Amino acid sequence: MASGNQEAAMAYWKENVRLLITLLIIWFAVSFGLGILLAPVLNNIAIAGYPLGFWFAQQGAIYAFIVIIFTYVFKMNALDRKYDVHEE
Amino acid sequence: MxxxxxxxxxxxxxxxxxxxxxxxxxxxxxxxxxxxxxxxxxxxxxxxxxxxxxxxxxxxxxxxxxxxxxxxxxxxxxxxxxxxxxxxxxxxxxxxxxxxxxxxxxxxxxxxxxxxxxxxxxxxxxxxxxxxxxxxxxxxxxxxxxxxxxxxxxxxxxxxxxxxxxxxxxxxxxxxxxxxxxxxxxxxxxxxxxxxxxxxxxxxxxxxxxxxxxxxxxxxxxxxxxxxxxxxxxxxxxxxxxxxxxxxxxxxxxxxxxxxxxxxxxxxxxxxxxxxxxxxxxxxxxxxxxxxxxxxxxxxxxYNLINTVQPGEIGAEEGNLAYENVPNWFSRWEETGLLGFDDKNNDGRIQYYNDGNEAFADTAAEYGWNGNELTVDRDIMVMANPExxxxxxxxxxxxxxxxxxxxxxxxxxxxxxxxxxxxxxxxxxxxxxxxxxxxxxxxxxxxxxxxxxxxxxxxxxxxxFAAQVVALAFGLAASSLFPVLMLGIFSRRMNSAGAIAGMLSGLSFTLIYVFVYKGWFFVPGTNMLPDTPEYWLMGIGPQSIGAVGAIINVVIATLVSRATAPPPADIQELVESIRVPRAS
Missing domain, CATH: 1.10.4160.10 (Hydantoin permease)
Incomplete structure (x- = not known):
């Protein structure tokens, strides 16, 4: 493999890992953060009839997970094209 | 029909x-x-x-x-x-x-x-x-x-x-x-x-x-x-x-x-x-x-179930549903054994409350209640819903x-x-x-x-032991398979000695922890500690231990792989190739 290719492959992987870490921090924050650790505090705030911590634990975290995966799909497709490693 | x-x-x-x-x-x-x-x-x-x-x-x-x-x-x-x-x-x-x-x-x-x-x-x-x-x-x-x-x-x-x-x-x-x-x-x-x-x-x-x-x-x-x-x-x-x-x-x-x-x-x-x-x-x-x-x-x-058996004021006698007036679905599910009624205070009415709560015992006695009278199987919440x-x-x-x-x-x-x-x-x-x-x-x-x-x-x-073993399925998958799959992709340096040591240590730690509380190979009576929160290690129950097993797997795998020879060149190339979508 040519050294230019190898450098591009490393840069692609670095960007990929950075994206993963960002998304996993959000994943952790919405579920373990807002849904468990901060839930007792957030429950003092109610949106419609939902105590907020309870809402995150039983609804919000799940919606956030979906957004996280589709963000990942979208960003990775862009990254694949940027580094010209996408599939036809 | x-x-x-x-x-x-x-x-x-x-x-x-x-x-x-x-x-x-x-x-x-x-x-x-x-x-x-x-x-x-x-x-x-x-x-x-x-x-x-x-x-x-x-x-x-x-x-x-x-x-x-x-x-x-x-x-x-x-x-x-x-x-x-x-x-x-x-x-x-x-x-x-x-x-x-x-x-x-x-x-x-x-x-x-x-x-x-x-x-x-x-x-x-x-x-x-x-x-x-x-x-x-x-x-x-x-x-x-x-x-x-x-x-x-x-x-x-x-x-x-x-x-x-x-x-x-x-x-x-x-x-x-x-x-x-x-x-x-x-x-x-x-x-x-x-x-x-x-x-x-x-x-x-x-x-x-x-x-x-x-x-x-x-x-x-x-x-x-x-x-x-x-x-x-x-x-x-x-x-x-x-x-x-x-x-x-x-x-x-x-x-x-x-x-x-x-x-x-x-x-x-x-x-x-x-x-x-x-x-x-x-x-x-x-x-x-x-x-x-x-x-x-x-x-x-x-909410529906509680409202059915407690249609009126809590504590008032007529606040509880009389057994003779139960709706059809109640009788139908009683036949399957998923709902049960036992008139402990012989008043012909159904009382559903937490009789395990000592702080509530006096109040219940005041109401003339003599223990919870309704047993409900949790499956009924979905299966009886349409009725x-x-x-x-x-x-x-x-x-x-x-x-x-x-x-x-x-x-x-x-x-x-x-x-x-x-x-x-x-x-x-x-x-x-x-x-x-x-x-x-x-x-x-x-x-x-x-x-x-x-x-x-x-x-x-x-x-x-079937019911308990299902929880174990998650513990096993978490402590053995997930970590080595992830390491196999994200760590080029991970080698066979590391992966095997990681899988075995994660797996055995999780199994032993579960067996200590649930009995060796789930044989009743062979557990070494009672399966209650006060005996759990730092309050972590046997169902929750898979994540700890996963951490142990990752740590052991990483340490062992660092101490042994790196994987051969063709394996490192395999890792490179699975990291990019396009086939080369």
Whole structure:
């Protein structure tokens, strides 16, 4: 493999890992953060009839997970094209 | 039309559909048998994954679990969905790029080691077999309760149908029946949910209904909190367990979900790497439709049940329902034993309250109550819903078909994982590598038939420890398979010694921790410590220990691999190649 290719492959992987870490921090924050650790505090705030911590634990975290995966799909497709490693 | 006849017709129609698909989707090669020829559309695979994943427990038991645990049941909601983020981001696209047939095959190739592959096969089989017993029981119970057959006849009918489409069609047949099963299941779940939400809150969307007001004023959750406190329970929306145990249980369920082979292998069936990523997103969308509805079903049917037995003021005599006035559904479910009434204070009325709460005992005595008189099986929250909401018979029948679809689709996915591990990893991979394509396809069909018979046998003679072992399936997947799969992709330096040491230490730590509290090999009475929170290590229960096992696996694997020689150059190249989508 040519050294230019190898450098591009490393840069692609670095960007990929950075994206993963960002998304996993959000994943952790919405579920373990807002849904468990901060839930007792957030429950003092109610949106419609939902105590907020309870809402995150039983609804919000799940919606956030979906957004996280589709963000990942979208960003990775862009990254694949940027580094010209996408599939036809 | 008579309910039993309607149920027969609807369940029969779904079975005819599954058989029709099986005949259409016959597998002609090992590629079709193991991974549906890698030609499944990503949205279709998302649906199949959702059906594969959501078991009889998700469909029948989860809403009831939420009803009785309230906020604490969030661990299951988050744990069984959050795992898909790990799967989509950390495993699915890379394993798809690897492009072979099974999970142990990746472990064997990546760690250039047959022992590693065999350990992975053992972890896979233990996790999947324990899981499949529950599905078989679910099928037998659904038949015997609703179709007036015996448990055995129901089980044989279920085995027969799975036999037909799994042996003929392999993964191809299973995939397309799972898509049909998802549709049956999601209609069966959401229709009664919409009606119960409309009836209680006037809002047709259960997800919004749970945040709305009940007909006579207050918010659903607030009203439920208040009634439960007045009956001596703790608030519905409040945490009852400890934060630490909830944290680790959620983490274990998430990592376990991402590490379960029957789910991972679904992402081998799509054409491209980008499809594997997209497919995981769709899978979670289809799962979330049920998982965000379940909290509403749980809370509202629980509210309904309490309101039925406690229609008036708490404490006043006429506040409790007289037994002679119970609605029809109450009597019908009493016959099945899922609802029970025992008039302890002989007043002819039903009292439902928390008689285990000592602080509430005086109040109860003042009311003239002499112990809780109503026993409720949690499965009733889903199965009795259509009747409580007074929906027509066909909706009740659809719920039965939905429960069966949930059990059959998960059972088929698990059996597929088990049989391909036997035929592809053990027979082709270790015992007889020279086997021909035709020979392997025949072996795969025989392994599938064998797996169905074993599962059926265990369904007929369920070991007493079956329920506890299901929790173990997640612990095993979390502590053995997920960490080495992830390390195999993200650490180029990870070698076979590290992976084997990691898997064995994660696995044995988790098993020993579970055995200490649940008994050695689940033999009753052999546990060394009582299975109660005060004896748990730092308050972490045996169900929650998988995440700790996963951490141990990663640490040991990393240390051992650093102390031993790096993997050969061709393996490092393999890692490079699975990291980029395009084939070079």
């Amino acid at each position: 008579d309910l039993t006849l309607t149920t027969y017709l609807i369940v029969g129609a779904t079975f005819v559909l599954y058989i029709g698909i099986a005949i259409w989707a016959k597998a002609g090669s090992t590629g079709e048998f193991y991974v549906a020829g890698k030609g499944v559309n990503p949205i279709a695979n998302g649906m199949a994954t959702a059906a594969d994943w959501m078991s009889a427990a998700s469909f029948i038991s989860m809403a009831g679990l939420i009803a009785f645990l309230g906020y604490d049941a969030s661990v299951y909601l988050m744990g069984w969905t959050g795992g898909y983020v790990l799967l989509a981001l950390l495993l699915a696209p890379y394993l798809r790029k690897f492009g072979k047939f099974t999970v142990p095959e990746f472990i064997g190739d990546r760690f250039y080691s047959k022992p590693a592959r065999v350990i992975a096969v053992i972890a896979l089989i233990v996790a999947s077999v324990t899981y499949v017993i529950g599905q078989m029981k679910g099928i037998g119970v659904a038949f015997s309760r609703f179709l007036e057959t015996s448990y055995e006849v129901g089980l044989f009918a279920g085995m027969g149908i799975v036999f037909f489409y799994a042996v003929i069609g392999g993964m191809k047949g299973i995939t397309y029946t799972q898509i049909a099963q998802y549709c049956v299941m999601i209609f069966a779940y959401t229709i009664p949910a919409v009606f119960i939400s409309l009836a209680i809150t006037g809002n047709p969307l259960p997800q919004l209904g749970l945040g709305s007001t009940v007909m006579d004023g207050g918010y659903v959750l607030e009203t439920l909190d208040n009634i439960l406190v007045d009956l001596g329970f703790s608030q519905y929306t409040m945490m009852k367990g400890t934060t630490l145990n909830m944290f680790f249980l959620t983490m274990s369920l998430m990592i376990g979900t991402a590490g379960l082979p029957h789910v991972i292998v679904r992402f081998f069936t799509v054409p491209r790497v980008r499809d594997a990523r997209l497919s995981a997103g769709w899978a979670l969308v289809f799962i979330a439709i049920l998982y965000t509805t379940a909290p509403a079903v749980g809370a509202m049917s629980f 409580i909401a007074q929906l027509p018979n066909w909706v009740i029948a659809l719920t039965v078909a939905g429960g069966l679809a949930a059990a059959l689709s998960t059972a088929a996915g698990l059996l597929m994982a088990i049989s391909s591990a036997v035929s592809h990893d053990l027979i082709k991979g270790v015992i007889n590598p020279g086997i021909s394509e035709r020979g392997e396809l025949r072996a795969a069909r025989i392994a599938m038939a064998g797996a169905i018979l074993v599962a059926g046998y265990l369904g007929l003679n369920p070991p007493g």
